[in-house]
Amino acid sequence: MSLVFPHTFVPWFRSVAPYIHAYRGETFVVGMPGELVAAHKLNAFVQDLSILHAMGIKIVLVHGFRPQVDEQLKAKGHSSHYSHGVRITDEVALDAAQEAAGQLRFEIEAAFSQGLPNTPMANSTVRVVSGNFLTARPVGIVDGVDFQQSGLVRKVDAAAIQRAIDTGAIVLLSPFGFSPTGEAFNLTMEDVATSTAIALQADKLLFVCEVPGVPEDISDPDSAIDTELALADAQRLLDKMTEAPKPTEWAFYLRHCVKACQAGVERSHIIPFIADGALLQEVYTHDGIGTMVVDEKLESLREATPDDIGGIIGLIEPFERDGTLVKRDRTEIERDIEHYTVIEHDGVIFGCAALYPYVEARTAEMAALTVHAEVQGQGDGDRILKRIEQRAKAMGLSSIFVLTTRTMHWFIKRGFQQVDPEWLPEERKRKYNWDRRSQVLVKRLA
Incomplete structure (x- = not known):
């Protein structure tokens, strides 16, 4: 058997x-x-x-x-x-x-x-x-x-x-x-x-x-x-x-x-x-x-729509379970769906990321950057990052930042620099989880 x-x-x-x-x-x-x-x-x-x-x-x-x-x-x-x-x-x-x-x-x-x-x-x-x-x-x-x-x-x-x-x-x-x-x-x-x-x-x-x-x-x-x-x-x-x-x-x-x-x-x-x-x-x-x-x-890099909510949840759930990503409930994703960018291949979501702007501070947080395990290493993460940068520039922002506990080297290779959590915009700093001790990485936009 x-x-x-x-x-x-x-x-x-x-x-x-x-x-x-x-x-x-x-x-x-x-x-x-x-x-x-x-x-x-x-x-x-x-x-x-x-x-x-x-x-x-x-x-x-x-x-x-x-x-x-x-x-x-x-x-x-x-x-x-x-x-x-x-x-x-x-x-x-x-x-x-x-x-x-x-x-x-x-x-x-x-x-x-x-x-x-x-x-x-x-x-x-x-x-x-x-x-x-x-x-x-x-x-x-x-x-x-x-x-x-x-x-x-x-x-x-x-x-x-x-x-x-x-x-x-x-x-x-x-x-x-x-x-x-x-x-x-x-x-x-x-x-x-x-x-x-x-x-x-x-x-x-x-x-x-x-x-x-x-x-x-x-x-x-x-x-x-x-x-x-x-x-x-x-x-x-x-x-x-x-x-x-x-x-x-x-x-x-x-x-x-x-x-x-x-x-x-x-x-x-x-x-x-x-x-x-x-x-x-x-x-x-x-x-x-x-x-x-x-x-x-067949591969499409685009802004998310409400029809993508189920696909995004299915994509990020395994990474939430192993602690790579912070848990997000369905209500939160539904509320913020306009902030998400997705990569879709043949009707299936294989990558996503969200962009949360802090306009007064002229920066934005990139969150929930995820690529399906089946296609990691094929450049989808870089394509999503580039689209997020383009969206931030279109808003007139001068930088984007991420909070991460496990993937800092990936971001550093792509031009991000580590800063102290005190750098964060005041609104984001109030929600920072000091117990999780996430590293803050910033990339300046040319």
Whole structure:
């Protein structure tokens, strides 16, 4: 029997609870390449999808089958042919694609049916629905190359898919479509997933794929992954990549992410399937594990509103319990909410501080400066401090001060100097807790 440690489990579970609440009832379109199945990651991936489904997320799963089709063609003694990154589908390749799709759908549906004890699938009942939801058209002849039975999505039956996912089923789409005359076309997983996300106006499009994401330095593939890209920045990256002699794999996925966001999908993601639980990490943690493309940056530094009171209380409570912060009751925070500045990421408050001016003394107290433990060390504290300084300057004040018992070194590194408590404005001095013996640190504003 495994041990559960409350001191780690409880804070972790509380940290993911806002995401569970935020995503309940939302629609995710998930693109899964055939390489994921070839890497023997299907069962774990399906278990993670089932967890999302259990959390109330509506899911459309689109599978790819490129390596499986290549394997079928090899067995038939037939070569695979590509142009512009797309398979040229002759009659033999179309037969191979149909065989591969049938086998993969069987494997995926079987994986969703494994309600094994002691696994995330235990006691779960996940219905998987497939159907002729896609209408296709031929790619045609491009730059003199006839793509034959390779096609593009013409139309997605969004209403039928919506009815299916509203019943609690997971919709499974294969990269096949049919023309109005019944002619079959081999599609790409990326085109199907993107077109479906757009047609549904999904909340997320997620490619769980063979690449880790978009590197921060595109000239160095081994550089750290850029966890969040504004849509305009993503488009600029793609414009640069068109000049490259050979497009990279991440650029291929990024192009579809950008297309989806431009057409109204709020967020699109590139996630590496090689990382265990990558889907869960991307959805339920602050920074995720791959690259997310958004129309606007999700992080917002702004003045607080009454709607933020609950988030502020939840943020500062752990620091009040361990004595880092002075206890503030809800009534006090409600009364002073206009003094607070917050950092919000994806609807969750991750940092805050309050500014209490003493106009006659031309100074102000910065209080309750807090950054969530999950994101400490990432610069949020500095961003809040800068905004507080800007607010104080706008009031015509010449300094700000803090009272602290544990974090004096952090403030000293940022230009604060220690002074005697007698320095405090008279009104604040009367409320000073001499038993707590807080240090008073002052920063002059240029």
